[in-house]
Amino acid sequence: NAGVTQTPKFQVLKTGQSMTLQCAQDMNHEYMSWYRQDPGMGLRLIHYSVGAGITDQGEVPNGYNVSRSTTEDFPLRLLSAAPSQTSVYFCASSLSVSPSSYNSPLHFGNGTRLTVT
Amino acid sequence: KNEVEQSPQNLTAQEGEFITINCSYSVGISALHWLQQHPGGGIVSLFMLSSGKKKHGRLIATINIQEKHSSLHITASHPRDSAVYICAGYQGGGADGLTFGKGTHLIIQP
Numbered sequence: 044n045a046g047v048t049q050t051p052k053f054q055v056l057k058t059g060q061s062m063t064l065q066c067a068q069d070m071n072h073e074y075m076s077w078y079r080q081d082p083g084m085g086l087r088l089i090h091y092s093v094g095a096g097i098t099d100q101g102e103v104p105n106g107y108n109v110s111r112s113t114t115e116d117f118p119l120r121l122l123s124a125a126p127s128q129t130s131v132y133f134c135a136s137s138l139s140v141s142p143s144s145y146n147s148p149l150h151f152g153n154g155t156r157l158t159v160t
Numbered sequence: 161k162n163e164v165e166q167s168p169q170n171l172t173a174q175e176g177e178f179i180t181i182n183c184s185y186s187v188g189i190s191a192l193h194w195l196q197q198h199p200g201g202g203i204v205s206l207f208m209l210s211s212g213k214k215k216h217g218r219l220i221a222t223i224n225i226q227e228k229h230s231s232l233h234i235t236a237s238h239p240r241d242s243a244v245y246i247c248a249g250y251q252g253g254g255a256d257g258l259t260f261g262k263g264t265h266l267i268i269q270p
Contacts, residue, residue: 085164085246085260101256133203148205149193156201 045069049134049152056159064119064155066134072150074137075117079103079130080154086107087132092117124159131156163187164249166261174269178218179234181264190252192230194221197244206232206245221265237268 050065068075076091088101092111106128107122117136119127132155139147163186173179173228183192191210197203207214207221209230218237223230234241244263251257 083262085262086248088256088258088261091256099256131201135203149195150205150210151195151203154201154203 046119047136047150048150049132049155051088051155052153054157056121058126058159060122060124062121062124064121064132064134064157066117066119066152067115068117068136068150069115069137070136070137070150071147072136073114075111076101076135077107077117077119078133078135080133082128088121088122089132098101104123110121121157126159129157129159161253164247164259164261166245166247168264170267171263173237173269175238177237177268179237179241179266179268181232181245181247181266183230183232183249183261185228185249185259187247187251190226191223191250192223193248193258194230194232195246195248197246199210199243203246217265233265239268239270241264242267 047068064084072097073094076088078086079089080086087103089103089107090098090101090109092098095111095114098109098111135149137147140150164220165184187211194206194215195203196206198270201229208224209221218235244265246261248258
């Protein structure tokens with residue numbers, strides 16, 4: 044059981060380049076989300092999905108796009124990378140649409156460290 | 161919006177000590193998560209609780225919803241407990257109702 048798989052682990056982009064961060068889970072979880080983690084700040088929600096075909100914006104969605112064509116995959120796209128998007132990105136999933144259902148803890152990927160120069 | 165404050169921000173202790181990390185939130189929540197982030201960066205869910213106390217091995221989490229406060233305790237601490245501990249409060253209203261604290265960086269010295 045692989046859990047939540049994120050790729051790549053590290054990425055360096057030049058300003059203006061685009062790329063996709065991949066996230067896949069094999070636990071049949073409905074809820075998937077993307078967070079960014081910056082020094083001195085808590086995890087901040089970028090986008091989330093409560094099921095295939097359904098996505099919504101979080102706290103910091105600008106500059107990012109997502110899609111959820113299957114239950115398993117939830118890629119995050121950077122359309123035109125900016126230095127402000129230098130961060131560590133985490134994908135997470137849970138069984139229920141509510142991240143705080145009693146038997147539904149969050150499962151995190153190992154993170155992607157992105158540097159935009 | 162819920163504000164989540166953790167204390168202390170940094171904590172260094174000796175192996176075997178009893179550790180307490182605190183989490184306070186500004187508005188009412190229905191549940192709270194405790195997470196552990198390893199030095200390598202991976203994040204693991206430790207507890208999710210909405211009332212009372214939960215225990216797993218040497219870890220104990222308590223919550224008082226009325227007092228808007230939760231604590232994470234580690235008994236008989238060990239260097240492998242060194243990590244960043246993060247609390248996150250859930251206000252409800254859907255997947256965007258989770259607010260994370262900035263984390264407590266714990267170092268346990270042998």
